[in-house]
Amino acid sequence: MNKWEERWHPLREEWVIIAAHRQDRPWHGETAASNTQNSAEYLKGCYLCPGNERIGGVRNDNYRDIFIFDNDHPCVGPRAPREIETPPGIYRNRAADGLARVVCYSPKHNATLAELTLSDIKTLLMAWQEQYVELGARPEVNHVLIFENKGEVVGVSNTHPHCQIYATNFVFKSIETEAAASQNYFGKTGRTLFQDILAAECEDGRRIIYENSSAIAFVPYFARYAYECYVAPKETHPGLSGLSRMEVSDFAEALKIMLVRYDNLWRMPFPYVMVLHQAPTDGADYSTFHFHIEFHPPLRKPNLLKYLAGPEIGGGNFLSDTLPEEKARELRTLPDIHYKAAPGVSLA
Numbered sequence: 001m002n003k004w005e006e007r008w009h010p011l012r013e014e015w016v017i018i019a020a021h022r023q024d025r026p027w028h029g030e031t032a033a034s035n036t037q038n039s040a041e042y043l044k045g046c047y048l049c050p051g052n053e054r055i056g057g058v059r060n061d062n063y064r065d066i067f068i069f070d071n072d073h074p075c076v077g078p079r080a081p082r083e084i085e086t087p088p089g090i091y092r093n094r095a096a097d098g099l100a101r102v103v104c105y106s107p108k109h110n111a112t113l114a115e116l117t118l119s120d121i122k123t124l125l126m127a128w129q130e131q132y133v134e135l136g137a138r139p140e141v142n143h144v145l146i147f148e149n150k151g152e153v154v155g156v157s158n159t160h161p162h163c164q165i166y167a168t169n170f171v172f173k174s175i176e177t178e179a180a181a182s183q184n185y186f187g188k189t190g191r192t193l194f195q196d197i198l199a200a201e202c203e204d205g206r207r208i209i210y211e212n213s214s215a216i217a218f219v220p221y222f223a224r225y226a227y228e229c230y231v232a233p234k235e236t237h238p239g240l241s242g243l244s245r246m247e248v249s250d251f252a253e254a255l256k257i258m259l260v261r262y263d264n265l266w267r268m269p270f271p272y273v274m275v276l277h278q279a280p281t282d283g284a285d286y287s288t289f290h291f292h293i294e295f296h297p298p299l300r301k302p303n304l305l306k307y308l309a310g311p312e313i314g315g316g317n318f319l320s321d322t323l324p325e326e327k328a329r330e331l332r333t334l335p336d337i338h339y340k341a342a343p344g345v346s347l348a
């Protein structure tokens with residue numbers, strides 16, 4: 001039976017999405033056509049390229065910059081069954097209500113976020129702002145998770161540059177934990193936790209990859225992954241939508257430089273999970289929450305995956321085999337021009 005619902009995990013106190021109805025969704029990854037690095041700008045068989053037909057028969061717009069659509073195989077959505085089997089005893093379940101979307105960054109199949117121009121990245125940030133506001137305003141949506149999985153090692157099913165949005169009826173656990181930590185810290189000290197993290201990073205200085213007047217990129221002191229990085233505005237805003245035009249501009253620059261350095265590290269498209277940490281949209285007060293983007297790269301070396309095993313999966317805490325200061329030093333010394341860009345091409 002293809003069940004689709006949310007189940008409460010009473011020991012972890014979090015929701016698990018059961019999306020067994022997606023088992024038969026099409027697999028587009030691992031094919032020679034979509035994964036060759038030097039593939040063409042347009043791919044006939046790609047369901048994200050402009051004008052192409054998606055599964056289910058919907059045709060993509062002939063889009064020129066950004067294209068956003070509701071996921072054809074959503075894990076949360078208005079079509080999730082309302083009538084679900086009542087579980088026994090203490091068990092709880094509910095409808096997987098919400099909305100899942102796909103955001104194509106560019107009509108160019110062979111582009112990556114790192115290779116987009118600064119102005120394209122700014123446009124994308126503004127699109128994310130709009131999505132957060134629009135989806136967050138829906139009564140059934142308590143949180144908007146925007147993320148990009150990049151690279152085969154994190155299981156991308158299509159290399160066309162895109163990210164996903166899960167607008168859910170629950171708050172994702174990492175955000176809930178960060179929001180609670182920020183609130184507790186404020187209660188105890190009257191200070192904003194993320195501001196004190198930034199202050200400590202600036203005082204040390206060794207893990208800062210880039211900064212400008214209002215944005216900063218750094219490997220956190222407490223990094224769990226070898227090349228983990230945070231990109232954040234210097235001012236506290238609970239969500240990306242709170243950033244002014246100037247701040248968006250500065251943020252785009254910090255993001256672009258971080259992405260370029262990642263790709264330059266091993267002169268290959270650098271795999272990562274990128275996630276926007278924005279405050280929940282459940283109506284509570286999140287004024288102490290500081291929006292930031294987190295990068296969780298799964299590789300320690302070009303062909304060496306950081307396996308999540310006993311401590312991480314079994315225990316829930318990370319064991320890092322690398323020193324954040326050393327990894328930050330590697331990233332700090334790399335050029336800001338993408339290795340694929342022609343000589344003389346400027347950042348913009």
Ligand SMILES: [Zn+2]
Nearest residue numbers: 046049109160
């Ligand atoms: Zn494509």
Ligand SMILES: [Zn+2]
Nearest residue numbers: 178277292294
């Ligand atoms: Zn975070």
